[in-house]
Amino acid sequence: xxxxxxxxxxxxxxxxxxxxxxxxxxxxxxxxxxxxxxxxxxxxxxxxxxxxxxxxxxxxxxxxxxxxxxxxxxxxxxxxxxxxxxxxxxxxxxxxxxxxxxxxxxxxxxxxxxxxxxxxxxxxxxxxxxxxxxxxxxxxxxxxxxxxxxxxxxxxxxxxxxxxxxxxxxxxxxxxxxxxxxxxxxxxxxxxxxxxxxxxxxxxxxxxxxxxxxxxxxxxxxxxxxxxxxxxxxxxxxxxxxxxxxxxxxxxxxxxxxxxxxxxxxxxxxxxxxxxxxxxxxxxxxxxxxxxxxxxxxxxxxxxxxxxxxxxxxxxxxxxxxxxxxxxxxxxxxxxxxxxxxxxxxxxxxxxxxxxxxxxxxxxxxxxxxxxxxxxxxxxxxxxxxxxxxxxxxxxxxxxxxxxxxxxxxxxxxxxxxxxxxxxxxxxx
Amino acid sequence: xxxxxxxxxxxxxxxxxxxxxxxxxxxxxxxxxxxxxxxxxxxxxxxxxxxxxxxxxxxxxxxxxxxxxxxxxxxxxxxxxxxxxxxxxxxxxxxxxxxxxxxxxxxxxxxxxxxxxxxxxxxxxxxxxxxxxxxxxxxxxxxxxxxxxxxxxxxxxxxxxxxxxxxxxxxxxxxxxxxxxxxxxxxxxxxxxxxxxxxxxxxxxxxxxxxxxxxxxxxxxxxxxxxxxxxxxxxxxxxxxxxxxxxxxxxxxx
Numbered sequence: 001x002x003x004x005x006x007x008x009x010x011x012x013x014x015x016x017x018x019x020x021x022x023x024x025x026x027x028x029x030x031x032x033x034x035x036x037x038x039x040x041x042x043x044x045x046x047x048x049x050x051x052x053x054x055x056x057x058x059x060x061x062x063x064x065x066x067x068x069x070x071x072x073x074x075x076x077x078x079x080x081x082x083x084x085x086x087x088x089x090x091x092x093x094x095x096x097x098x099x100x101x102x103x104x105x106x107x108x109x110x111x112x113x114x115x116x117x118x119x120x121x122x123x124x125x126x127x128x129x130x131x132x133x134x135x136x137x138x139x140x141x142x143x144x145x146x147x148x149x150x151x152x153x154x155x156x157x158x159x160x161x162x163x164x165x166x167x168x169x170x171x172x173x174x175x176x177x178x179x180x181x182x183x184x185x186x187x188x189x190x191x192x193x194x195x196x197x198x199x200x201x202x203x204x205x206x207x208x209x210x211x212x213x214x215x216x217x218x219x220x221x222x223x224x225x226x227x228x229x230x231x232x233x234x235x236x237x238x239x240x241x242x243x244x245x246x247x248x249x250x251x252x253x254x255x256x257x258x259x260x261x262x263x264x265x266x267x268x269x270x271x272x273x274x275x276x277x278x279x280x281x282x283x284x285x286x287x288x289x290x291x292x293x294x295x296x297x298x299x300x301x302x303x304x305x306x307x308x309x310x311x312x313x314x315x316x317x318x319x320x321x322x323x324x325x326x327x328x329x330x331x332x333x334x335x336x337x338x339x340x341x342x343x344x345x346x347x348x349x350x351x352x353x354x355x356x357x358x359x360x361x362x363x364x365x366x367x368x369x370x371x372x373x374x375x376x377x378x379x380x381x382x383x384x385x386x387x388x389x390x391x392x393x394x395x396x397x398x399x400x401x402x403x404x405x406x407x408x409x410x411x412x413x414x415x416x417x418x419x420x421x422x423x424x425x426x427x428x429x
Numbered sequence: 430x431x432x433x434x435x436x437x438x439x440x441x442x443x444x445x446x447x448x449x450x451x452x453x454x455x456x457x458x459x460x461x462x463x464x465x466x467x468x469x470x471x472x473x474x475x476x477x478x479x480x481x482x483x484x485x486x487x488x489x490x491x492x493x494x495x496x497x498x499x500x501x502x503x504x505x506x507x508x509x510x511x512x513x514x515x516x517x518x519x520x521x522x523x524x525x526x527x528x529x530x531x532x533x534x535x536x537x538x539x540x541x542x543x544x545x546x547x548x549x550x551x552x553x554x555x556x557x558x559x560x561x562x563x564x565x566x567x568x569x570x571x572x573x574x575x576x577x578x579x580x581x582x583x584x585x586x587x588x589x590x591x592x593x594x595x596x597x598x599x600x601x602x603x604x605x606x607x608x609x610x611x612x613x614x615x616x617x618x619x620x621x622x623x624x625x626x627x628x629x630x631x632x633x634x635x636x637x638x639x640x641x642x643x644x645x646x647x648x649x650x651x652x653x654x655x656x657x658x659x660x661x662x663x664x665x666x667x668x669x670x671x672x673x674x675x676x677x678x679x680x681x682x683x
Binding site: 061111 | 453471525531
């Protein structure tokens with residue numbers, strides 16, 4: 001049985017392998033056409049690549065651009081002022097607001113309320129539309145002021161940024177943000193009151209970017225449950241890329257067998273204590289605290305959305321316009337180390353890039369590991385766990401689709417996934 | 430209400446986010462009924478409609494068939510963005526042979542089923558209207574939807590980014606900063622976004638499609654190379670965002 005996925009970004013289908021009418025295995029066929037980004041960046045300068053990689057994903061482009069800039073700064077030994085760094089982090093948090101708002105309000109909410117679309121939900125409760133669109137529109141304004149536009153921002157480069165907004169532009173955002181908190185609280189009242197009908201405690205390892213003091217954001221180390229690794233050690237030694245016997249989709253598994261989870265739930269469960277106290281107070285009101293399961297991912301997203309808005313408000317209130325000094329011209333820097341790598345918590349989880357530079361400082365090799373590709377193995381494991389042995393009917397497909405939506409996959413990003421061939425289990429000898 | 434389909438091919442969904450932005454306007458929602466948009470609607474089959482928006486280029490046989498089927502069910506088809514109009518950044522893979530490209534990245538390249546070409550939408554079906562950009566300008570889409578609902582279409586504009594700089598009193602980036610800028614040969618529509626931010630245009634809206642020849646492009650490229658821009662990088666940018674046009678002009682005899 002096969003059914004296209006809806007309420008997710010990108011193209012895929014859920015495929016059920018049946019044995020005599022009962023579910024044996026679930027997997028996700030990714031029909032999204034590959035764009036070969038790791039090939040197209042070869043032979044190009046780092047400056048170009050910073051803008052190119054934004055095109056991998058239409059929702060989390062800043063994560064890609066920010067990460068590429070950081071990776072190249074590291075290996076080209078370019079130091080960035082702390083003011084500039086803080087500015088870029090705010091732009092990245094604006095993207096977290098954008099992505100979580102789009103996912104929770106347009107994809108999660110209809111799924112939770114069993115409506116076919118946001119429009120149908122809006123007919124039942126028009127205020128929901130107004131509040132959700134207020135937040136999405138505000139995230140758009142944030143991204144325009146700090147990044148230039150909603151997607152493919154133009155304000156990140158190796159060495160810093162091109163432009164810092166005027167006090168007037170920031171003041172307009174500051175004046176509006178309290179209204180946004182009001183919209184958020186009204187939506188939170190509905191969303192935080194939902195309890196997912198699927199109860200599944202997580203027994204899978206959870207991975208996120210390691211953070212010394214703050215909430216998980218970006219860095220050179222990752223933490224898998226309680227073990228800390230450098231990104232290089234993790235992605236080259238700990239994780240292996242596995243090809244399943246009946247499936248041609250590549251998946252990432254720890255030490256070749258154990259699937260793991262990345263995303264808001266991983267971050268929330270590990271770094272809950274580092275959220276603003278207002279976030280924890282709000283969650284306590286509705287009786288939410290860690291550990292959350294992946295089916296409660298919408299709670300983690302709401303918490304992160306709120307936390308990001310609080311951080312952004314503090315920044316807007318303390319904003320002092322200054323001509324932020326960025327490194328003006330990065331041509332001519334020679335790499336101290338020709339391997340450039342870094343990790344950023346994209347909205348959907350750990351994103352990792354690794355570039356190798358040649359003698360002419362152009363890219364010779366590139367590896368991009370996306371959060372969705374990392375979650376594919378665990379998505380299949382969990383969907384199979386929930387449905388194995390049940391009759392292969394529409395309800396089973398619905399459960400498998402719910403698993404996909406809970407993980408908020410961004411299929412366009414999944415550069416390493418392959419189209420899958422379906423094999424009817426009964427035909428195998 | 431006008432029935433609308435929204436479909437995605439080989440692309441990143443960035444232009445679809447602009448469609449979502451257009452739908453946040455209550456007057457647009459009052460006039461248009463979106464009946465297919467898998468990212469936000471739990472509907473997986475297309476049906477007859479008046480309008481269709483297409484994001485992305487065509488790189489698989491399945492997409493080709495899907496698009497032809499969709500075209501037969503709509504009256505007016507709009508191509509959105511650089512991928513749909515020009516092929517998109519993924520066109521850069523055409524610098525190499527597809528079998529080599531696959532082998533470079535995948536351990537089992539035989540399982541990758543893609544066309545050797547990257548096709549813009551109009552090489553597969555008739556396109557009635559096009560909105561350029563990477564991503565498109567959401568306000569341009571809103572303007573289109575408002576005019577279309579009134580029975581009209583936006584006036585076609587034949588300008589480059591330079592015109593937008595002049596209107597906004599932005600001093601020329603090449604002249605005052607000696608920074609490279611592709612504005613003189615790039616289609617307008619972004620509002621001179623990068624020059625506003627103090628950087629040169631990198632041509633993401635695509636080459637201007639009117640009054641353009643290989644010679645005119647080379648005049649600008651020569652000037653930019655004088656400003657110490659890497660020529661290989663310049664050509665890569667032009668192929669990435671203007672593949673359909675630039676690949677033809679490169680070979681042309683003019």
